[in-house]
Amino acid sequence: MIQFKKYIALVFFSICFSINAQNTYKNWPDVIRKNDASWFGTEEAKKIAENVLLYQRNIGGWPKNIQMQNALSETEKQKLVDLKSDLHDITTDNGATCQEMLFMSRMYAQVKDERYKESFLKGLNYLLEAQYDNGGWPQFFPLKKGYYTHITYNDNSMVNILVILKEIGEETDFYSIKPSKEIVEKAKKAFDKGIDCILKTQYKQNGVLTGWCAQHDEFTLAPANARAFELASLSGFESAKIVLLLMSIEKPSPEIITSIKSVNIWFEKTKITNLEEKRVLNDAGKIIDKKMIPTANAAPIWARFMDLETNEPFFCDRDGIRKKSLDQIGSERRNGYSWYSDAPKEVLKKYPAWAVKNGVKVSSAEASDKKKTNFITVAQDGSGDFTKIQDAIYASPAFPYEKVTVFVKNGIYNEKVRIPECNTNLALVGESKENTIITFDDNFSKINLGRNSTFYTYTLMVEGDDFSASNLTIKNTSGEKGQAIALSVVANRVKISNCNILGNQDTLYLSGKNAKQYFTDCYIEGTTDFIFGGATALFENCTIHSIKSSYVTAASTPEGTAFGFVFKNCKLTAEPSATAVYLGRPWRIYAKTVYINCEMGRHIKPEGWENWSKPDAEKNAFYAEYNCKGEGFQPAKRVAWSHQLTKKEAEKYTTENILKDSVPNWFSK
Incomplete structure (x- = not known):
């Protein structure tokens, strides 16, 4: 389940709730995926939870695309109370219901309000009730006329449900609310039925298993149309998350193994490596045009819609007429829909290790592919x-x-x-x-x-x-x-993910000269200057652990370098005996180190930074913070020569800007 938990990576804010504060969250999923669990015990979170409770219908599900964090007037609240028994527009599309259940679980972990528990269990019961006898789920339940009744893989709707049922059935600690044994058994059975449905809907092309369509007919299980521009087809995007779910199953059956092997071969067969998508943006950052540019040795992408018999990509406008290239459809659909995806690359990346783990014997053709890769x-x-x-x-x-x-x-x-x-x-x-x-x-x-x-x-x-x-x-x-170095990196375009680095x-x-390096979801511990050097390095969602009172970083950033060490959404922790830790000191006088949206424990010294007996560093080094939190974040007490970034200044610290290189977007591959 690791690959399905990664998207729950979260960001913590310790600010008091107000109507204005609520509106600072642009998207509801951003609220759910906050990084520090303790935020869900704040008054701000409790007030948002009241909204979530109001939006939940008596049947247990929620409508979609609601910004639950926005303040409600008394009139709006009463309208939601009146809608409680309404059976329209309740869905799992666009993450609805599944994401609200996660929110309630995170709330209950901090605040034992029985209403949160009841809400989660009602949501779970809704998912169980919505399942078809054949194991699939419709897009809306109670059923809504039209294509909404089809078994829906679109936007990973059914996969999201099955991930929840897997956690419940395996009685993991991912959700704070523990259903009864009876519900656990129902979840297990529902999950098994869902997997059986997945296996039965995998499309056969001339007798050979390939991938899945975004929708399948709830009776025949055949690929089915949805909106006018969403014709029955094989989907590179939806198929990727389906097979990653199958790969997460311990001790897979022979049928599951065959399914995974088959779709892996299909992904290899259908990848596109001679095109790149170019997006044209206006001054507001909105997409105003998309173009597919012929490019040699481009990173692999897959079409969202492929012909059921030939795998040839196709595109549709709202008239439902198939076109062979993206530039043949109008700008509204061309720019307002995702026609290509790189999601299957995660399958191809994980498949070799999965095959080894599960003792999968490869055919001669696969062995040739293995040698080639x-x-x-x-x-x-x-x-x-x-x-x-x-x-x-x-x-x-x-x-x-x-x-x-x-x-x-x-x-x-x-x-x-x-x-x-x-x-x-x-x-x-x-x-x-x-x-x-x-x-x-x-x-x-x-x-x-x-x-x-x-x-x-x-x-x-x-x-x-x-x-x-x-x-x-x-x-x-x-x-x-x-x-005593554990890991030494003197190379460019280096990505370290989900690793422990201990010393x-x-x-x-x-x-490394002009080197760019990226660390994500790592645990790094040490004593003195335990992260040091002159590279440009971005650390995201990492835990930085001090073993004793000393210094976290010792940057030696070369003069004129735009970025040095940047820590974003990281958590700074320490052993109990470490009570006086500096964020950094300059190994060389042009050192650059910045912390953004980080949680700092009480072990961080109020002054934050030290000059290492180098007065020139106070003039030339750049040490800064932005929007951090925790007992160790004391901006008013920081040394005078450090900086607190403005929002505008912080906006330049994007992953793309920090890690920009001659190889575009290398860090996302």
Whole structure:
């Protein structure tokens, strides 16, 4: 379920509720997905919860596209009370009902208001009642005439429901509300029926399984039309989330395995690598035109609509007439609808590891694809291609045209690993973050190579550009013995996701000429200057943990560099004994470090920053914060030479601006 929980990544605001404050939230889903659980115990959250309760109908579901956080007048509240028994427009489309249930669960985790529990359970009962006998769900329930009665995969409606039922049926802790054993059993059965429906609706093309349509007829299970421009077809977008759900099932049946293998082959067959979408925006940032530009070796995309027999992409305007290219339909539909998607790339990325985990034997054709995509397995028990990670690196091709994936099965790998400059475009993927561990114990004194010994202490060294690592723990185990790097990155376009990076002093070194590096959903811990170096690095949704009172960062940003270290939506935590931690100090006088929307624990010193006995740094370094929170965020007490960004200044700190490179959007691949 990891891939379905990632989208619950959340942002915390500790401000008091008012009508004006409510209106600062542009979208209702932004409220649900706030980062710190404690926000859901605030008065602001409670007032929003009253709105959510009002919008819920007696049958248990909610209407869609409602900005629940907006203040309601007394007249509006009374109208909602009068609508409680109304059975129209209740749906799971556009995330409705599923997202409100999540909100109520997060509320109940902080405030044991029985109304929240009752609301969640009513929503769950609504989902169970809405299911067809064949396992599918309509777009609206009670049924609304028209295409709304079709089994609806569109915009992941049915997948969202099944994710909830999976969590309930497996009795995980994801939801704070625990249904009765009877409801748990119903959820299990409903989930199994839903999966059976998915398997039965997978479309066969000349007897070969492919993907799914956005809608399927509720009686025949055949692909079905929806709106005039949504003709029956195979969907690259909807099929991706369906198969990711199937891949999340432990001990899949032979039928599920066949389904996953088949759609993986279909995705490979239907990917488009010679087109890129170009969007033309007006001054307000609104899309005014979309064009598909022929591009050699473009990142793969898939059409939202593909012919059921030929897989050929097609496009429709509101007249329902099929066209062969996007430029043949009017601007309203061309610019107002998503005609292409890169969602299937996540399936192709995860499939090799899933196949290894589930012992899937590949056909000769698939084996050829595996060789072509350069997939190497490391396993200590001898079941892979190599037993050591470094041996797999040595066996990887130099400067490959396609990504090389080194999949590392669970185990403690006590080795020093180096990704040389020639090993570009390499992905190091662990079986699990908790149990795939790369560890070594070098430190400054042990290396003993002079004043620069620090840079030889790494456990993992990355020198090859376009590197990625995920689902790993990278650890330097030397302890309190001076400088000792766990991860050293001296390459460009490096992405580290869902990893633990553990050490003490100098845990994480980031460098490289004009290098851009991206860390997301990582846990990083250390003591002194445990994130240091001169690269431009963005940290998003990471936990930064101080083991003792010292310094978090020591940037050495080169003069004239636009961005240094940027932390967005991160959480700064510490051991109880660490009570006096600085946000950073300048290793070099042009250091740049910025914290945006971060939660800072009480261990952060009020003054925030230290000049490392370098008066020139106070004139040249750039240390700043914006919209942070927590006991450690004390802007009035910060050193005078640091900055609190304005909203306009903070707006330039987008992922695109920080990580801009000659390879566009590399960080999202």
